[in-house]
Amino acid sequence: MLTRYLTAATLARVGAEMVAFTLVLLVLDRTDSPALAGLTGAAYALPAVVTGPLLGAWLDRTAHRRTVLAVSQAVMGGVVLALLVVTPHWAAPVLAAVAGTTLPLVNGGFTSMLPSLVSKDQLPQANSFEAASFGLAAITGPAAAATVTAIASAETAVVVIAALAALSILAIGRLPVLPPAGRSQDPFLRSVLGGLTHLARTPRLRASTVTSTLLMGVIGMLLITLPLHMASLGMPRSAAGYLWTAMELGSVATALLLGRRLTRWRPECVVMLSVAAYGLAFTAWPLAGTFATLLILAAVTGLLDGPMIPAMFAARQQYSSLELQGRVSTTAASLRVGVAALGQVAAGVLVPVIGTHAALLVIAGSLVGASALGWLSLKIGRNPEAPTDFVRTQSRPWT
DSSP states (O other): OHHHHHHHHHHHHHHHHHHHHHHHHHHHHHHOOHHHHHHHHHHHHTHHHHHHHHHHHHHHHOSOHHHHHHHHHHHHHHHHHHTTTOOSTTHHHHHHHHHHTTHHIIIIITGGGHHHHSOGGGHHHHHHHHHHHHHHHHHHHHHHHHHHHHHTOHHHHHHHHHHHHHHHHHHHTTSOOOOOSOOOOSOHHHHHHHHHHHHHHOHHHHHHHHHHHHHHHHHHHHHHHHHHHGGGGTOOGGGHHHHHHHHHHHHHHHHHHHTTGGGGSOHHHHHHHHHHHHHHHHTTGGGOOSHHHHHHHHHHHHHHHTTHHHHHHHHHHHTSOGGGHHHHHHHHHHHHHHHHHHHHHHHHHHHHHHOHHHHHHHHHHHHHHHHHHHHHHHHTTOOTTSOOOSGGGTSOOOO
């Protein structure tokens, strides 16, 4: 069953990763405007800030989770194909925004199903495989977008995205029908607010969420910075996709190798330490004088990021009840996607002014700052004598 789940989820995620990178390449090729590329990337991501909590509450209540996920893929495939026929520049951000409305289902909707599909004892291993699914998508998506664009065109990459969406729909159809995760009789909007309140008031979950959300803002900056940085190394913009691949190869390696071993530490601590180390590694990037050197640095940097993703999943699962999994996963995912959008907008304005070398140093400092803010949010409003998590009386203790 886990294999079927991973197949469906990974196909959807590869397509989503291709969209994020292909949109940037498509707009840069058509307009040569970093600002419009950043705006289009933001338009793809920002709707998720609103739709994530709503979709999560729906997932927690509905017995048709497969249908919801399949429809999200149909929307994705249809919208990206529409990009092939539009000509006005303003249409790209508009269509990107439509495609982005269902993005939280790819990033969080699938993950919220894991506690219902596997036993509690299998969750650590499932989280490692889930992290590998995200990593594989992040490896394959940008690399596929870069390769297809280099060999053919960005328009051809759009067709590949639509094909992946169709394959994901077929794979989703093979998943089991799951009952609703929650039985709440609360009005829908109150249920939505319940997920947001839980994220805000659970210190350890809040710390993990703050750090991992700010991390995505930096990833958004990288989406714009790296293609522009390629010119300084004598490479085409599409070569940035291979840097993403190298980072994710390192990330997947440590996620799989260390996934179970990380359970001896609290997940929010793993998230914050991993992001801080990730940021420190970026300080070396401006020093790379060749693309080959930067490729090696990217792989090493990815090794430091690997423990973060399974720990992030563990924090959501350990500090939230089963009835909250959909809301917590999609709301957290929507926050990450929204902040990534802001990062793209900021980079689209900032990078042409300060240059890509300085932008990489800003990225490094921002990652360390994200970790520090996570630690700070862990302490704010925390009562040492009160329970701080859901799992303490519901699952095995930490060792």
